[in-house]
Amino acid sequence: MTDKTDPLRVAVRRTYKLYLGGAFPRSESGRSYPVTSAKGLHLANAALASRKDVRDAVVAARKAFPGWSGRTAYNRGQILYRIAEMMEGRRAQFAEESAAAEGVSRARAEALVSAAIDRWVYYAGWADKIGQVLGGANQVSGPFFNHSEPEPTGVVGILAPADSPLLGLVSVLAPVITAGNTAVLVASEHHPLSAVTLAEALATSDLPPGVVNILTGRLSELAPPLAGHADVNALDLTGAGDHAPALEEAAATTLKRVLRPGPDDWTDADPGVSRIRRFLEIKTVWHPVGS
Amino acid sequence: MFEYAPAPESRSIVSIRPSYDLFIDGEFVEAKSDERIVTINPADEEPLAEVAAAGEADVDRAFTAARRAFERVWSPLPGAERGKYLFRIARIIQERARELAVLESLDNGKPIKETRDVDVPLAAAHFIYHAGWADKLAHAGFGPSPRPVGVAAQVIPWNFPLLMLAWKIAPALATGNTVVLKPAETTPLTALAFAEICQEAELPPGVVNILTGAGGTGRAVVAHPDADKVAFTGSTEVGREIARAVAGTGRRLTLELGGKGANIVYDDAAMDQAVEGIVSGIFFNQGHVCCAGSRLLVQESIAEELLAKLRTRISRLRLGDPLDKNTDIGAINSAAQLDRIRELAAAGEAEGASGWSPACPIPERGYWFPPTVFTGVTQAHRIAREEIFGPVLSVLTFRTPEEAVAKANNTPYGLSAGVWTEKGSRMLWTASRLRAGVVWSNTFNMFDPASPFGGYKESGYGREGGRHGLEAYLD
Numbered sequence: 001m002t003d004k005t006d007p008l009r010v011a012v013r014r015t016y017k018l019y020l021g022g023a024f025p026r027s028e029s030g031r032s033y034p035v036t037s038a039k040g041l042h043l044a045n046a047a048l049a050s051r052k053d054v055r056d057a058v059v060a061a062r063k064a065f066p067g068w069s070g071r072t073a074y075n076r077g078q079i080l081y082r083i084a085e086m087m088e089g090r091r092a093q094f095a096e097e098s099a100a101a102e103g104v105s106r107a108r109a110e111a112l113v114s115a116a117i118d119r120w121v122y123y124a125g126w127a128d129k130i131g132q133v134l135g136g137a138n139q140v141s142g143p144f145f146n147h148s149e150p151e152p153t154g155v156v157g158i159l160a161p162a163d164s165p166l167l168g169l170v171s172v173l174a175p176v177i178t179a180g181n182t183a184v185l186v187a188s189e190h191h192p193l194s195a196v197t198l199a200e201a202l203a204t205s206d207l208p209p210g211v212v213n214i215l216t217g218r219l220s221e222l223a224p225p226l227a228g229h230a231d232v233n234a235l236d237l238t239g240a241g242d243h244a245p246a247l248e249e250a251a252a253t254t255l256k257r258v259l260r261p262g263p264d265d266w267t268d269a270d271p272g273v274s275r276i277r278r279f280l281e282i283k284t285v286w287h288p289v290g291s
Numbered sequence: 292m293f294e295y296a297p298a299p300e301s302r303s304i305v306s307i308r309p310s311y312d313l314f315i316d317g318e319f320v321e322a323k324s325d326e327r328i329v330t331i332n333p334a335d336e337e338p339l340a341e342v343a344a345a346g347e348a349d350v351d352r353a354f355t356a357a358r359r360a361f362e363r364v365w366s367p368l369p370g371a372e373r374g375k376y377l378f379r380i381a382r383i384i385q386e387r388a389r390e391l392a393v394l395e396s397l398d399n400g401k402p403i404k405e406t407r408d409v410d411v412p413l414a415a416a417h418f419i420y421h422a423g424w425a426d427k428l429a430h431a432g433f434g435p436s437p438r439p440v441g442v443a444a445q446v447i448p449w450n451f452p453l454l455m456l457a458w459k460i461a462p463a464l465a466t467g468n469t470v471v472l473k474p475a476e477t478t479p480l481t482a483l484a485f486a487e488i489c490q491e492a493e494l495p496p497g498v499v500n501i502l503t504g505a506g507g508t509g510r511a512v513v514a515h516p517d518a519d520k521v522a523f524t525g526s527t528e529v530g531r532e533i534a535r536a537v538a539g540t541g542r543r544l545t546l547e548l549g550g551k552g553a554n555i556v557y558d559d560a561a562m563d564q565a566v567e568g569i570v571s572g573i574f575f576n577q578g579h580v581c582c583a584g585s586r587l588l589v590q591e592s593i594a595e596e597l598l599a600k601l602r603t604r605i606s607r608l609r610l611g612d613p614l615d616k617n618t619d620i621g622a623i624n625s626a627a628q629l630d631r632i633r634e635l636a637a638a639g640e641a642e643g644a645s646g647w648s649p650a651c652p653i654p655e656r657g658y659w660f661p662p663t664v665f666t667g668v669t670q671a672h673r674i675a676r677e678e679i680f681g682p683v684l685s686v687l688t689f690r691t692p693e694e695a696v697a698k699a700n701n702t703p704y705g706l707s708a709g710v711w712t713e714k715g716s717r718m719l720w721t722a723s724r725l726r727a728g729v730v731w732s733n734t735f736n737m738f739d740p741a742s743p744f745g746g747y748k749e750s751g752y753g754r755e756g757g758r759h760g761l762e763a764y765l766d
Contacts, residue, residue, distance in 0.1 A: 133432070138757055140739035141416065148743050148759065233748070245539025252534030254703075255527070255546065255749045281705075281747050282759050285722050285730045286737050 016046045016192070018053060018216065019199030021060035022209020028052050033217070035193055038103025046192045049217035051225045054184065057213035058229050061155045061182040064210030069152045069180035077127035079206050080178055084120035086201040091117070093197055098166050101191040116170040118269065123174035123276075130179055130276055143289040150280040152180035153257055154233030157226040159219065159247075161239045165191035167266045169198065172238050175275035177211055181234070184213045184226060188239065192216035219243065227251045234279050237261050295609065298616045300403045305394045307480065311342045313349055313503065314486035316356035317496025323348040328505060330479055333400035334613050334622040334657040342479045345502035347511050350471070353500040354517040357442040357469040360497030366439050366467045368495075374425030377465060379492040381418035384411065387488070391481055395453055396613040398480040400622030400658070401576050403614050413738055414457035417756075420740035421465035424761060428466060431758050437765040439467030440543055441519030446509045447482075448525045449475035449624050450579040450680075455524055456482055458755045460499060461740075466764040468520070469498045473512045476505040477625045510536075518542060522763065524581075527678075527704070527749050545753025545763040547581065547745055549678040550706030553699035554584030554735065555721060557692070558593045560711035564733065566600045569684070572709055572735040574608060574662050577620055578682040579628070581750075582707035584735055586675060588695050591688040598666065598686065605662050606649040620682060623658040632660050632681035639665045639674040644685070670701055678704070692717065696724045705747030709735045728754070 004011075016035075017024040026032075031048035068076070087094065091113050099109035135149035156176045161168035165188040176183050187195030199214045215222055223243055227235055227250040234257035237244045244261050251258050259278045310327075312319040324346030329338045345353070365373070384391065391414075392406040401410075428437050443463045447455040452474055463470050474482035486501045502508055513521045513533050520543040523533050527548040537544045554572050556565045572584025589597050613621035623629045640646055648661040660681055668675050668685040675685050689695040699708055708727040712718050722730040728746045731737060738744065743757040753763045 136758075138739070138741045138743070140737075140741050142737070142739070144734070144737065144739075146739070146742050148757065153747075248538035249535050252531055252538055255531060255534060255548070255751065257752050260541070281728060282743050282745070282754050283722075283725075283728060283730065283747075284743050284757075285732060286734055286742070287718070287732045288734050 014044070016044050016196040016216070018047045018049055019196070019202065019212070019214040020053065020057050021063070021213065022203065024199070024203070027217070028056070035190070037100040043100055044193060046196065046216040049215040049222055051221065053215055054222055054225045054229070057184040057215060058155060058226075058231050060210035060213050061184050062231050064182045064208055065154060067208055068177070068182055068211045071180070073128035073131065076178060076180065077124045080120050080124035080127060080174065082205040083202060083207065084117045084124065086205045087113070087117045087120065087198070090197065090201055094166060094194060097194045097197060101165055101193060112167045115267065115269070116167045119167070119170045120174055122269065123178040126273070126276060127178045130273065130280070133273060134277060134280065135282070138284070145287040145289055146284065148282050148284045150179065150277070151283050153279045153281055154181060155231060156181045156183050156234045156236060156279050157229070157232045158183055158185040158236040159223055159239040160185055160187050160195065161264065162188045162190065162241065164266050166194040166198070168264070169195055171264070171266050171271070172236055172275070173212065176236065176279050179276050179280055181279050182211045184215065184232070186219060186222045186226065186239070187214055187216045189217070189219050223247055224250060227256070228253065230254050232256060235259070238264065295617045297612070299612060299614045300393055300616060302393055302397065302614060304390045305397070307340050307394070309340060311340060311479070311483050311503065313343050313345055313353070314483065314499070314501040315349070315353045316500065317490065317494075319486070322346065328476060328479070328503065330398060330477060332397050333624050334654070336656050339397060340480060342483070342503040344504040345508045345511070349502060350508070350511040350515055353471045353502055354442060354515050356497035357471050357500050358517055360495055361439070361442055361469040364495045365469050365498050370426035370428060370467070373465065373467065374422040376492060376494050377418045377422035377425060377461060380488055380494070381415045381422065383488045383491055384415040384418065388412070388415070391453060391484060393614065394484060395481050396621070398478050399449065399452060400613050400624050402618040402621040404616055404618070405576060410451055410454045413740070414453045417457040417461040417740040421461035425465040428761065428765065431761050433762060433765050437466070440764055440766055441468060442517060443468045443470045443520040443522055443764065444512045444515060444518035445470055445472040445522045446513060446525065447472065447474055449478040450576060450581070452478040453481040453485065456485055458524070459522055462755070462760050463764050464498065466761055468764050471500045471502060471512055471515070471518070473502050473504060473509050479503040513537070520544070520764065523547070530751055543763070546751035547753070547755060548749065548751040549704055550581045550583065550746065550750050551586060551676065551678055551702045551704045552582055552584045552707040552709065552727070553586045553588050553725075554709035555695045555699060555711065556587065556589045556593070556597060557712040557714070557717060558590040559713050561713060561733070562593070562597060562600060565597065565711040566604050568709060568711060568733070568735040569601060570604055570608070573684045574620060574682050575736050577623055577660070579624060579680055580736065582729060582736065584707070584709050585679060585683070585685060587684055587686045588689055588698055589686065590695070591690050594688050598664075601664065602647065602649070605664065608649070608651070608662055610651050610659065610661060611654055620662060623660050623681065626658055628680065629658040629660060632679055632683060635674055635677060635679045636663060636683055639668070639672060639685070642672045644668045644672055644674060670698060676702065692721060696721060700726045703749040706750035707731065
């Protein structure tokens with residue numbers, strides 16, 4: 001491949017790697033798989049992650065959880081906004097990849113990228129409002145201070161939507177981390193490149209290492225160890241397809257919270273708290289009142 | 292120590308029938324299954340009544356009735372009218388409060404002062420609280436016109452039979468759902484009394500259906516294809532089984548499961564209050580409480596003094612006749628549960644912890660276990676890890692707040708926790724780090740219908756009570 005503006009220069013190609021604990025390793029298995037465009041042209045090779053990569057990603061996500069959930073919501077919101085800033089700076093790259101992967105026009109791809117960027121801005125604003133919207137004082141019948149507030153569930157495994165590799169991915173990832181969860185995300189198997197590009201934006205957004213971990217590879221290989229992992233607290237099965245029932249059954253062993261695949265409309269610019277609340281726990285604190 | 296004269300509540304206020312049928316479609320109907328269960332009084336092992344064990348055909352019949360009631364009567368009924376039925380039910384529970392309290396004590400073995408002052412008033416309060424929601428659901432934060440889910444399959448435990456029934460039925464009915472509920476095998480009688488209350492309230496037939504039975508009935512209820520929602524309170528083991536069975540069916544599920552609650556006492560705690568809280572945390576309801584404070588984490592510097600006070604206090608607990616108004620500790624609910632408590636207590640000794648119980652006379656008949664405190668417990672011991680569901684406290688110590696929190700969270704459960712300190716900032720710091728759904732600070736085992744209850748991690752998911760509890764029954 002040559003540089004478009006200089007036929008004599010050999011362009012520098014990107015290597016699409018995993019995003020794990022803030023670093024960009026290849027799969028520990030040393031494998032990769034070819035990724036093709038909607039028209040069937042070879043685009044790049046992506047890392048073919050293994051079960052061991054899943055376990056490493058869960059370790060990274062667990063390690064990042066106390067720090068991320070312990071930050072102020074204000075700070076988390078600013079970091080999500082920073083992700084939008086970083087995406088905006090790379091929008092040409094995202095648009096080009098989306099057009100190739102999804103087989104849509106450049107204008108349509110641009111619109112998808114804009115929507116994905118705006119989704120980060122949307123969820124950035126939610127970070128410090130969830131507590132008031134979903135928590136509050138409880139009027140118990142007695143002399144007690146009684147207060148409920150939402151807390152993040154913990155480590156969330158996400159199977160990103162198969163057919164919306166950028167906007168859909170952002171739409172499932174942002175609500176999970178805005179509330180303070182950390183994530184292990186399995187990208188769309190056939191369209192993984194935008195996920196890796198997003199990881200490159202995340203890595204330069206002040207997002208602490210391990211808050212988001214992104215794996216590319218075979219859903220059938222990566223989803224079962226994620227669903228069965230005892231240190232994963234919740235599972236978003238949006239992109240699980242036919243695997244969903246078996247994965248839900250595996251998740252039952254450690255009573256993970258499960259978001260089942262449903263009809264999703266990624267174009268809805270105001271999805272509200274519906275996805276955020278699925279990965280929260282309500283904690284209620286009592287204290288006596290008295291002089 | 293004072294001697295007390297016996298002060299038994301009269302059991303003449305209840306009339307228990309020798310035999311009960313199933314409550315389906317507003318009527319008591321004979322079960323198609325021939326299997327019967329005898330429910331006994333755990334305080335004297337005398338049989339109280341015989342009840343049906345519903346089979347699959349009975350479960351089918353109940354779901355048919357519930358579906359019909361859902362579609363034709365209950366979900367179309369305006370919320371304000373649904374609410375009035377719930378208010379009616381609450382009023383009848385209040386009117387029959389003493390009868391229900393005695394009946395519950397007889398069937399369950401718990402002290403009358405608890406059924407009279409906690410179980411029954413709270414059950415009525417749950418219906419009153421949810422009655423008020425029935426016509427205000429659009430304001431509950433689940434969208435402008437939330438819809439009921441449909442028919443709810445509900446299975447409840449034996450530790451708070453009527454109260455758990457109220458926790459399940461009140462929110463389901465307020466939100467427009469109909470229910471098929473199975474009470475526990477060993478405590479069916481207050482649920483059957485509740486069926487009579489539904490008749491007395493003229494609740495439309497089929498809105499509430501009550502199927503008595505054991506595990507087989509429970510499995511048939513939660514696996515029924517016409518259930519839109521499953522709600523279960525009970526052990527984590529059974530909860531897992533239900534979650535597996537529900538997987539792939541699209542049915543909604545909420546689970547309120549086991550716990551191994553930590554009760555943290557810092558060195559600056561008000562010690563006498565903390566002692567009272569530790570006692571109510573583990574000996575309330577004989578420790579048959581999923582959110583019991585079964586692990587006492589006491590700061591090392593005050594451990595000796597606190598334990599001395601605790602032993603003195605426990606020595607004054609009165610164990611015996613559940614119907615006696617002075618009884619603090621009643622009977623263990625069943626022979627099977629007593630075996631489990633004995634087995635775990637023996638494991639505590641075998642693994643190197645040392646148990647202590649006050650010298651207290653144990654009645655000759657019935658199922659009893661004295662209040663017991665284990666010291667020298669490590670985190671690896673079974674009595675520090677497994678839910679005992681009995682009056683057995685495991686004591687561990689800590690030196691720093693970080694260590695207290697780490698030990699408290701070192702469990703797959705996450706239902707409840709307690710914090711005792713006079714320092715507000717330390718209380719809030721600790722509460723925010725505990726991975727548990729309910730944190731009681733300077734108090735323990737308080738419940739209220741307005742206060743959401745439910746677990747983190749393997750203690751289950753979903754909340755019961757408060758605005759949050761409505762979510763489980765709304766689409």
